[in-house]
Amino acid sequence: MSVTPEAVARATTLDVVEVKGNAMTLSMGPQHPSTHGVLQVVVEVSGEIVEKAEMEIGYLHTGIEKTAENLFWTQAGTVIERMDYLNPLGNELTYTLAVEKLLGVSDRIPERAQSIRVLVTELTRIASHCVWLGTGGIDLGAISTFFYTFDIREDILDLLEQSGGARMHPHYIRIGGVNGDVPAGFLGRLDALIAKFPQRMRELRALLQNNPILRDRMIDVGIVSPADALAWGLTGPSLRASGIAYDVRKAFPYSGYEKYAFDVPVRDDGDAYARFLVRLDEMEEAMRIVGQVRKELDTSGPIMIDDPKIAQPPKEAIALSMEALIHHFKIVSESFRVPPGDVYVATESPRGELAYYLVSNGNNRPYRVRTRPPSMYNLQALKHMVPGNLIADMVVMIGSLDPVFGEVDR
């Protein structure tokens, strides 16, 4: 047997692709539980030591960028939020900010809308880290973690369902603001979550942080130096665990992040344990921001831009005003035109710098929607991290990079 593309394509999980003396080529994935989705890793092993790892991606390619080019500006958000399915609101927000910049209305978004945007994206960040911590715990044999973190995540998804109407993909952040104010009862439930969160984090830390098994599995595993982290394009928690405190929320603040007091957790070790600690700290920092935004929501205010060409008129107005009916019809049936130009807008997703490079040619559909997928670049660094390590440590490294394949493959 030899390592041909056909042999790799035919291989199922843990199939032997090639044997040469002590060395063996194994295929892991694309249906392996530790690969966090549909990743296939073809590893050359000598005993338990991985000598080379080659990743095959594309199993979840759904052509979202192409689909978005053929939808209206207002519709494209619905497919875009499905890329990173653990961070749907972050995707919506990034795309929306980019379109607003092209429209030239960035400074006219009402303050309350911006606060709600920050609130829901920070809640999504916590929910996303909850999934990472739960599934990462399973990789390491700590199965009970999953139930603790998914309990927090359920509370957050309930809140998102209440405000946006759906648990996973609410399309709540719209061009010009947000789709409806937070409903009655939302703030009470949010207060309850804010009140019980510190205790939950204490429990998680008590369970995990000094757990000798977890420390043994993660410390000094998958070390990335700062220079390598930059060369391989790492961003987000994976970059900050290598000592570089680059956070888009601090470097290029958007949606009013400059108003909120929060720290950027940084570690210098660059190993899987450092990435683990950075994300744990980030969950608490995110809740700090949520607490500050919560105080702003006591007063009411507009949640959508005052521009009938962009914002859909309220339902009551449609019944009474002919102009409102016309505007509603125009926005729904053919969206609006966006002045020509290109723009690159980045935000801090739970996985790193998520950005959209949008090109408009003045039409009512985007000409090009290019995503900067943080997961894809983070995952690529695995090729650099794995050689010379145990095959079991590779599983830890994949988990520590937190890839989401909806975004890697798009």
Added chain:
Amino acid sequence: MPSSQAPSIAGSALDPSAVRPDIADAEIFRVAPAELRAKLLLLRAEGCSLLLDVGAVDYLGREPRYDVVYHLLALPAKPSSVAEIGVPRRVRVLAGVPAEAPMLPTVCDLWPSANWAEREIYDLFGISFEGHPDLRRIQMPEGWEGHPLRKDYPLRGPAREATPRPAFASKSNVPAGTPPAGKVAAALQKQIARARGQAPNGTEKT
């Protein structure tokens, strides 16, 4: 179809990087393919240590037809705090690529992060990268015809249907049409045969 929905894309002499000076999101440079590597080397020497992304745009009807877009960020390559990083420099480099034999030099040797991004452009736009260590399709299956993100790639209709779809033949574990094998399959076959042999209640066995 209302007039505003007609895609007035083909033939537009669009260079979006020049029309909106009000959007100051990055320093923008436009270079010829021959000068691309020299420009990127210079920027890297100036401190643009992070290649965030390489993307492409197909301006069908324009010459050069494609733009390949490099997004760079200047970060210090050593442990540093938020205050030290401040507001890092963002740079965007655009290189026009002609429709005939589209080709650019690779930057994989400068930034290993470009590897998958260049493969993706090769896969979805059909632009080659000279010197790339492993240039093959990444998202679409091996043997796919055409490059889906090109503007003239059919979305639907007869031409789209004519495109062969080896998607599952190439990337799946089992070649199409392979009968199930092994003990489980044998047991399953037995069960099916038994079920077929039993007549439903109240009917005559023929």
